[in-house]
Amino acid sequence: MDETEKEDLQLMSRVATRDGVAFTRLFELHAPVTLGLLSRILARRMEAEEVLQEVFLQVWTQADRYDAERSTPRGWILMLARSRALDRLRRRDASRRREEIVVGEQAGTVPPVGTERIEGAERQHQVDSALKALSAEQRRCIELAFFEGLTHTQIAERLEAPLGTVKSRILLGMNKLRQALSAQL
Amino acid sequence: MIDAPHSTRFEELLPVYALGALDADDLREMEEHWAGGCGECRRQLELWNRDLEALAAAVTPVAPSETTRARILRFAAGAAPSPRRLPWWISLAAAALLAVAVWGVAGQLRMRGDIERLKTERNSLARQVERLDREVTQARTEAQRASQALQVVAAPGVQSVTLAGMGPAPQAAGHTYVNPLRHDALFFAFDLPALPQNKTYQLWYIAGGKAVSAGTFAMDPRGMASVKVEQLPALASIQKWAVTIEPAGGVPQPTGLMVLKS
Numbered sequence: 001m002d003e004t005e006k007e008d009l010q011l012m013s014r015v016a017t018r019d020g021v022a023f024t025r026l027f028e029l030h031a032p033v034t035l036g037l038l039s040r041i042l043a044r045r046m047e048a049e050e051v052l053q054e055v056f057l058q059v060w061t062q063a064d065r066y067d068a069e070r071s072t073p074r075g076w077i078l079m080l081a082r083s084r085a086l087d088r089l090r091r092r093d094a095s096r097r098r099e100e101i102v103v104g105e106q107a108g109t110v111p112p113v114g115t116e117r118i119e120g121a122e123r124q125h126q127v128d129s130a131l132k133a134l135s136a137e138q139r140r141c142i143e144l145a146f147f148e149g150l151t152h153t154q155i156a157e158r159l160e161a162p163l164g165t166v167k168s169r170i171l172l173g174m175n176k177l178r179q180a181l182s183a184q185l
Numbered sequence: 186m187i188d189a190p191h192s193t194r195f196e197e198l199l200p201v202y203a204l205g206a207l208d209a210d211d212l213r214e215m216e217e218h219w220a221g222g223c224g225e226c227r228r229q230l231e232l233w234n235r236d237l238e239a240l241a242a243a244v245t246p247v248a249p250s251e252t253t254r255a256r257i258l259r260f261a262a263g264a265a266p267s268p269r270r271l272p273w274w275i276s277l278a279a280a281a282l283l284a285v286a287v288w289g290v291a292g293q294l295r296m297r298g299d300i301e302r303l304k305t306e307r308n309s310l311a312r313q314v315e316r317l318d319r320e321v322t323q324a325r326t327e328a329q330r331a332s333q334a335l336q337v338v339a340a341p342g343v344q345s346v347t348l349a350g351m352g353p354a355p356q357a358a359g360h361t362y363v364n365p366l367r368h369d370a371l372f373f374a375f376d377l378p379a380l381p382q383n384k385t386y387q388l389w390y391i392a393g394g395k396a397v398s399a400g401t402f403a404m405d406p407r408g409m410a411s412v413k414v415e416q417l418p419a420l421a422s423i424q425k426w427a428v429t430i431e432p433a434g435g436v437p438q439p440t441g442l443m444v445l446k447s
Contacts, residue, residue, distance in 0.1 A: 018324070020261035027257060032246035040244045049253040050347065050360065054338055056257045061334075070231065075238035082241060086205075091344070127243030145206035146240060152206045167201065174200035178236050 008073035015063040023060055030074055031056070034081045041085040041147050051088060055081045086149035130180030138173030141166055191218075191225045199226060203233035252358075256375055259407050334371055334411065338362045348426055348445040354378060359428060359445045365420040370399075372412040372426075377404050377444060380430065386410070386444070387435045391425040392418050399426075401435040 008029070014022035034055060038048035058080055066076055131139055144150045144158060152170060156163040198215045201207050207215055219226060249257070348359030357377045363370040372388055380386065380403065388399040399414040417423070428445035 018261075023261040024258055027254075031249050031254070031257070033242050033244065035247040035249050036244035037241050039247050045247075046347070048247075049250060050345065052249060052253060053257055053360075057260055057334065057338065060260045071234055072238065074242065075234060078238060078241040079234075124243045127239050131240075131243070142204065142240075145201075145204040146237065149205060151208035152201060152211075153208050155206065170201050170204065170206060171197055174204070174233070174236070177240070178232075181236060181239060 005072055005074075009068060012063055012066050012068075012073045015060065016066070026059070026073070027056060030077050033074075034077055037078055037081055038085050041082065041089060047088065048085075051081065051084050054084055082146075089149060126181065130177050133180045134173045134176050135169075138169045138176065141169040142173045142177070145170065191223050195223070195226055196229065199229050200233050203230055203237055252356075252376075256409075259409060262407055334373075338371065340364050340367075342366055344420065346426055346447045348374075348428065348447045350376070350445055352442055352444050354444045357445060359426070359447075361414075361426050361447070363417065363420055363423070368415075368417045368419075370414040370417055372399070372414060374402065374404065374410045374412075374428065374445065376408050377410070377428075379404055383433050384430055384441075385433050385435060387429050387431045387439070387441075388412050388414070389427045389429065389439055390414075390417070390423050391427070392422045394424075396427075396439050398435060398437065401431070 008026070011022045011026045011029075015026060031052065035048055035052050038051050038055075039045060042048045042051065055077065059077060066073065070076075071079065134142070140159070141152075141155055144155045145152070150158065152166050153163060155161075155170075156166045159166065195215065195218055198207060198211055201211070202215050342365060344363050344365065346361040346363065348361065350357030354377050357375060359372060359374045361370050361372045374386070377386060385401040385403060387401045389396045390399055391397075400412045402410045402412050404410045426445075426447040427439070427443055429439045429443050430441040431439070432441075
């Protein structure tokens with residue numbers, strides 16, 4: 001366990017005792033990446049900020065339910081965010097969203113900012129490199145599952161590819177991702 | 186049913202399961218195996234979840250707007266760190282003991298000036314106890330309110346409606362979380378200005394072309410307010426939500442200036 005994870009664990013246990021100072025620190029550390037993930041999934045900045053509020057309200061009120069055996073604090077927050085964002089996405093008209101992604105990307109509506117922890121940027125670079133090790137098809141399948149919440153059957157329909165091909169792309173892609181990430185550590 | 190032993194089959198399904206992309210027979214097969222409590226699968230799933238955490242965290246970070254940041258940090262505003270969250274009676278007992286000790290010492294000294302000084306200290310301690318008591322009460326109220334809010338906001342199927350500020354409060358915002366199964370909702374308002382005592386904010390929903398009052402509210406000192414709405418009609422019949430400024434006590438139909446609307 002590295003120092004940043006140790007600090008996160010300490011903050012989580014303090015937030016569970018309703019320590020507002022610890023909550024503020026946890027927010028400052030993880031809100032930018034969480035909002036980055038929400039913006040990536042939802043492609044609507046305003047909606048992403050709404051979900052960010054819901055996620056951190058949940059963190060504030062349910063920190064005592066966090067289980068350190070199952071995930072890191074950052075992993076817990078990000079998976080709460082992903083789950084909420086995918087719920088929203090499923091309620092939304094898919095065609096409208098696709099149009100907005102294009103508009104959003106062209107307008108550059110999501111300004112990037114630096115992360116407080118330097119290793120965050122390094123890690124981001126490592127994952128970028130790991131993703132580049134995948135074929136375009138493998139990456140597309142994983143992104144559709146992770147950022148759009150599609151099942152492998154839905155991905156096969158979206159890409160008009162045989163289900164078996166999609167399954168093997170996801171499996172090979174995930175294994176490659178693991179190998180690339182392990183090799184960099 | 187005999188649980189299937191751990192095998193390469195499940196090792197192939199696990200990364201897709203972690204991604205949430207399994208469905209149909211594959212998902213049933215994995216869940217049946219999972220229900221058997223396979224320790225190796227649990228260990229491997231944790232590793233896959235770590236990889237997915239890295240994938241999630243590799244997005245480009247985005248700074249929350251100042252408005253969002255302020256709203257989120259207001260959840261915890263005023264919350265005391267754990268060492269200050271002593272039960273109220275401990276503070277009271279400590280203050281009482283101190284007061285007794287103070288009086289005892291004063292009796293020994295028999296010095297009028299000291300007695301006056303100690304009286305002042307005792308009064309100061311009593312005020313501190315009162316303040317701590319108020320803080321604890323406030324923290325409990327906040328915790329209860331947050332817990333109620335979460336029950337509504339986090340319930341399955343809840344739909345949110347955003348209200349934008351207008352007129353004299355363009356910076357204000359509102360969010361209504363509607364639970365279509367329970368026919369209730371929780372409304373939050375942010376950054377509306379405080380009103381004079383003879384005025385109140387009133388929340389409305391428009392159903393079948395008619396405005397129905399959903400309650401009145403005042404903003405708290407942090408610039409937040411919430412309203413629990415019961416006995417809502419079917420979600421599909423609600424066309425709009427709005428907030429107006431009305432005479433204190435509220436009115437049967439909106440008459441005043443609209444400050445929020447969906």
